[in-house]
Amino acid sequence: MKLFALFKRRETQPGTAPVARERLQVLLAHERASPRQPNLLGALKDEIIEAITRHVSVKPEAVKVKIERRAAISILRIAVNIPA
Amino acid sequence: MAKVVVVTSGKGGVGKTTSTAALGAALALNGQKVVVVDFDVGLRNLDLVMGAERRVVYDLVTVAQGNAKLNQALIRDKRVENLALLPASQTRDKDALSEKGLARVIKELRAQFDWVICDSPAGIERGAMMAMRHADAAIIVTNPEVSSVRDSDRIIGLLDAKTEKAAKGERVEKYLLITRYDQARAGRGEMLKTDDVLDILSVPLLGIIPESEQVLRASNLGQPVTLANPLSAPARAYNDAARRLLGDIVALNVPNERFNLLGRIFGGRAA
Numbered sequence: 001m002k003l004f005a006l007f008k009r010r011e012t013q014p015g016t017a018p019v020a021r022e023r024l025q026v027l028l029a030h031e032r033a034s035p036r037q038p039n040l041l042g043a044l045k046d047e048i049i050e051a052i053t054r055h056v057s058v059k060p061e062a063v064k065v066k067i068e069r070r071a072a073i074s075i076l077r078i079a080v081n082i083p084a
Numbered sequence: 085m086a087k088v089v090v091v092t093s094g095k096g097g098v099g100k101t102t103s104t105a106a107l108g109a110a111l112a113l114n115g116q117k118v119v120v121v122d123f124d125v126g127l128r129n130l131d132l133v134m135g136a137e138r139r140v141v142y143d144l145v146t147v148a149q150g151n152a153k154l155n156q157a158l159i160r161d162k163r164v165e166n167l168a169l170l171p172a173s174q175t176r177d178k179d180a181l182s183e184k185g186l187a188r189v190i191k192e193l194r195a196q197f198d199w200v201i202c203d204s205p206a207g208i209e210r211g212a213m214m215a216m217r218h219a220d221a222a223i224i225v226t227n228p229e230v231s232s233v234r235d236s237d238r239i240i241g242l243l244d245a246k247t248e249k250a251a252k253g254e255r256v257e258k259y260l261l262i263t264r265y266d267q268a269r270a271g272r273g274e275m276l277k278t279d280d281v282l283d284i285l286s287v288p289l290l291g292i293i294p295e296s297e298q299v300l301r302a303s304n305l306g307q308p309v310t311l312a313n314p315l316s317a318p319a320r321a322y323n324d325a326a327r328r329l330l331g332d333i334v335a336l337n338v339p340n341e342r343f344n345l346l347g348r349i350f351g352g353r354a355a
């Protein structure tokens with residue numbers, strides 16, 4: 001009886017490959033659309049410093065860039081010490 | 085002209101090293117001059133899979149640093165003419181390999197060999213990036229399993245962005261090698277089918293390597309599976325893949341072990 005039950009369960013268990021396929025298609029469509037930027041902060045900082053120094057003469061150290069990540073939003077804080 | 089091929093995957097444990105060794109040996113058996121290069125600095129293993137672990141003196145890093153000549157570091161295979169190994173170092177300093185030094189080593193290898201096959205470390209860190217940097221072509225090793233397919237997709241993106249070819253506005257040729265494939269399970273809908281993986285990744289198929297006990301047996305012995313048991317299903321699949329790399333048109337079917345099994349049973353009875 002037990003053997004028979006095992007056999008039966010295996011027989012009726014549906015294949016999971018279609019689920020895998022669909023999950024992958026959805027996930028990868030999303031990941032390809034928004035490629036992660038590992039150095040977003042660095043890139044932003046460089047470009048911000050570049051833009052500021054185009055107009056005001058400041059040292060790169062005088063520019064502080066910070067990203068605060070929260071659940072729904074991220075806050076980008078930029079602080080520039082401009083000499084009087 | 086020499087071709088630099090990176091064997092990569094993103095995910096670990098999918099069969100990069102096994103595939104590098106098997107394809108390298110298969111190409112060499114086809115008369116090509118081949119070097120297999122281990123890029124897994126700190127965790128080298130290609131030497132072990134190739135059965136050359138006791139012959140390592142110098143390595144990729146010492147050559148790149150200029151502390152040894154390339155020919156002092158190359159280990160010539162004892163079984164197959166034309167096949168050589170350039171091992172990785174065991175140093176824990178991942179930055180020991182410099183961009184400039186590596187570029188010089190690759191240039192020297194190109195001059196000596198027809199095929200330079202780079203066994204990439206897992207992941208997308210510096211080591212993996214160095215392994216793909218100079219590639220003309222990439223073999224993406226993928227298991228028919230969700231995490232492996234996702235990581236392959238990630239690696240494909242990097243091949244299109246972070247290689248020397250990409251910087252020149254050219255494209256790295258990409259080929260998919262599906263390993264650990266179980267045709268029966270795929271047929272029952274328990275495992276992603278080859279077509280599923282190809283649809284998702286849209287990279288041309290180089291070969292399908294069936295799941296087989298022969299792969300572990302070969303690595304136990306320190307032999308590429310294409311040398312350990314050339315008639316086994318995985319060896320035949322790797323041979324077909326190697327011939328496709330050489331430009332041959334080889335019909336795609338997944339070799340199975342049935343004939344071999346029968347042969348073994350009968351062989352066993354006779355003995």
